[in-house]
Amino acid sequence: MNSQFTRRTRLIYTLAFSFALTAAPSEGQDRGFSNDYSGESYGRTRVCDVIHVKLEPVIDMKDGRIDGVVTTTISPIYEHLREVYFDAVDMEILSVALSSGIDLDYRYADNLLTVLLNRTFHVTDTFDIVVAYSAHPKMGLYFVRPDDGYPDKPWQVWSQGEMDESSHWFPCWDYPNDRATSEIIVTVRKGMRAIANGALISAEIDGQSGETTYHWRENVPHVTYLTSLIIGEYHETRTEWDGIPITYYVNPSDKKFVDLAFGKTPDMMDFFSNKIGVRYPYEKYAQTCVHDFIWGGMENISATTMTRRMLHDERAEVDYQTDGLVAHELAHQWWGDLLTTKNWNNTWLNEGFASYFDLLYTEHARGNGEFKMRLRTFRASYMN
């Protein structure tokens, strides 16, 4: 994630500020760096391993509604498994069944869906649970549309999973200590695109309605919060690095800004692959600009979401560059996505490595002086 002033830093700043007011430490005195998030912590206990997640959402852009079916492939971690749990926030659960068609009983309370299995399952078993649900998400999936104040605003839908918001738009294990492959099958209205994680399996246009059904699949196992879906009217720019497709998606009226904003991405991919010693590991890399984004950028696996505010012209480039943001989110594809912390207390590892590799790219592209200057800026920002 990237933002100058996130909710979490705001909380930390608030805590730090109140501490400074009450304790008023003198210069040089140890203020301490711990806060409420520090100390020992343990990951949430899993009872099963999620292997694959298949999403088939039907999106109503006008109503801000999702009617979905999620099929989750599961294998027990412990013997004699009788219950499986899904995080599901403010949803209407319509049905729960095994993929064989057998209906399953369930309890839904306190945003937790407890599925009662029809028999005892064993560690050697693998099975699919199919949940049909409906929701008007207040988080997790965001609906952008024109209104009286902003009549030119485009119709868009975008998701934001970090930290635990995916469970607002599909029932899932919404915690970073499990990894699964995933796929999304979604139909969008004429003229729109759906952009999601992994490889594009198919994009079939209905000759009558003009609707397109997109099928994306991510074959590298990943944690839930990196699942992404974006729908909108988008201009696509294609390039590549060493055979890996790289795509940039912007509003058609914004296509003149693409090169300045994203142009160094292939060079960054080359630099990081060599510096880290692990080749960029996914099927493609997409960057998509959305309206009203709540962060600067979000490193969804193989499909980063960017704020539209990062787009800028030649004049602005003199004072404002976005290479840092682009490098930070790309570096996350290794640090945070390929390697993930088991719990959110260690998210500083994701952010620390992504920020440091952004600096290393600065050194590569602009020299050691610029590297040192930005390192100093980062340090001052942290100390503040």
Ligand SMILES: [Zn+2]
């Ligand atoms: Zn980040």
